[in-house]
Amino acid sequence: xxxxxxxAGSVDGAVARRGRLGPLPPPSPTRLLCIVPALNxxxxxxxxxxxxxxxxxxxxxxxxxxxxxxxxxxxxAACGVSVLRSPFNMxxxxxxxxxxxxxxxxxxxxxVQVDGDGQHVADEIRTLIDAQRETGANVVIGSxxxxxTTFRSSAARRGGMRFLSALVSALARQRFTDTTSGFRxxxxxxxELLSIDYPEDYPEVEAILFLRRAGLSVVETQVEMRERQxxxxxITPLRSVYYMxxxxxxxxxxxxxxxxxxxxxx
Amino acid sequence: xxxxxxxxALGSIVLLVAVLWLIRTRQLHERFALIWLAxxxxxxxxxxxxxxxxxxxxxLGIASPPNALFIVLGVFFLWGLLHASVAITRLxxxxxxxxxxxxxxxxxxxxxxxxxxxxxEHEPAAAGD
Numbered sequence: 001x002x003x004x005x006x007x008a009g010s011v012d013g014a015v016a017r018r019g020r021l022g023p024l025p026p027p028s029p030t031r032l033l034c035i036v037p038a039l040n041x042x043x044x045x046x047x048x049x050x051x052x053x054x055x056x057x058x059x060x061x062x063x064x065x066x067x068x069x070x071x072x073x074x075x076x077a078a079c080g081v082s083v084l085r086s087p088f089n090m091x092x093x094x095x096x097x098x099x100x101x102x103x104x105x106x107x108x109x110x111x112v113q114v115d116g117d118g119q120h121v122a123d124e125i126r127t128l129i130d131a132q133r134e135t136g137a138n139v140v141i142g143s144x145x146x147x148x149t150t151f152r153s154s155a156a157r158r159g160g161m162r163f164l165s166a167l168v169s170a171l172a173r174q175r176f177t178d179t180t181s182g183f184r185x186x187x188x189x190x191x192e193l194l195s196i197d198y199p200e201d202y203p204e205v206e207a208i209l210f211l212r213r214a215g216l217s218v219v220e221t222q223v224e225m226r227e228r229q230x231x232x233x234x235i236t237p238l239r240s241v242y243y244m245x246x247x248x249x250x251x252x253x254x255x256x257x258x259x260x261x262x263x264x265x266x
Numbered sequence: 267x268x269x270x271x272x273x274x275a276l277g278s279i280v281l282l283v284a285v286l287w288l289i290r291t292r293q294l295h296e297r298f299a300l301i302w303l304a305x306x307x308x309x310x311x312x313x314x315x316x317x318x319x320x321x322x323x324x325x326l327g328i329a330s331p332p333n334a335l336f337i338v339l340g341v342f343f344l345w346g347l348l349h350a351s352v353a354i355t356r357l358x359x360x361x362x363x364x365x366x367x368x369x370x371x372x373x374x375x376x377x378x379x380x381x382x383x384x385x386x387e388h389e390p391a392a393a394g395d
Binding site for chain 1: 359362365366368369370372373
């Protein structure tokens with residue numbers, strides 16, 4: 001918080017004190033912020049919000065509408081949650097980071113990413129929190145593949161995921177089983193780091209290496225996930241080979257990047 | 267004198283005029299113009315001073331001096347393109363930062379307007395804080 005310009009701090013503070021309707025609810029040492037990135041999810045975002053609220057976890061919710069063409073932000077706002085609406089599509093990394101900035105400036109101790117497509121099971125947030133309490137890790141990733149699999153997908157896609165896991169595990173020198181999972185719990189330290197710098201190109205996969213290289217501890221825990229309720233994966237079979245090549249390059253670059261040269265402060 | 271000399275001289279003059287015009291009309295930032303001016307000067311020097319081009323060709327082991335001119339051109343092309351890619355990367359990142367800020371400010375503004383409406387007239391919301 002110290003790096004914030006004073007003017008921004010005072011504005012945030014003034015708004016934050018006005019209650020939990022605002023994007024930056026009152027600072028509290030235990031609060032959890034659910035960051036829900038959503039792109040063209042007007043039909044599922046309300047169900048995701050209801051799902052999170054129905055869970056046993058006490059959390060504030062912020063939906064980040066990443067430049068949807070449909071009424072995602074309207075559908076979310078109708079549920080009474082905070083909504084950030086990007087003027088254009090920033091990409092999932094930029095959207096999640098916008099939520100991270102709110103978590104940072106709102107003084108949240110934890111943030112959890114719950115995708116707006118309904119893929120993530122809100123009940124499993126508790127699983128992530130328990131794993132964090134148990135391990136004290138900075139980041140907990142909800143993995144579909146840690147102990148067996150309850151998640152069906154095509155052989156090609158599973159093969160690709162397995163390849164990425166092997167690559168990330170080798171580069172991070174730690175075993176990861178589900179590198180593309182966006183279902184993650186972040187503690188205060190990782191919130192502060194990611195609100196300044198968040199991998200841009202293939203955020204889920206790259207973030208693991210980025211966080212490990214920044215000296216943060218990252219653990220996985222087994223969770224269940226649903227098939228997507230609506231919409232499609234951003235990774236179609238046709239483009240998956242191209243995706244694999246690019247993400248491999250990005251990972252190799254990530255592993256040789258100087259931490260100090262990371263942008264974001266310019 | 268070979269015809270390429272005239273082509274090269276004409277090319278460098280056109281490039282120089284174009285770059286200066288773009289700077290004058292503020293369509294090109296001086297920061298980027300530097301590369302193009304350097305390219306123009308290098309080509310012009312190597313054109314009007316064939317001895318320099320021959321020396322460079324000899325240095326690089328290139329039999330035909332005009333090919334050395336191509337090498338010089340190629341280096342400037344790559345430099346300029348790389349420079350542009352770096353600039354685009356920075357702009358894209360700044361663009362996302364701005365979008366994030368705009369989204370957050372918009373949300374705060376919406377909330378401030380709601381607060382304004384729910385707060386009694388004689389007691390401005392700002393004073394209550």
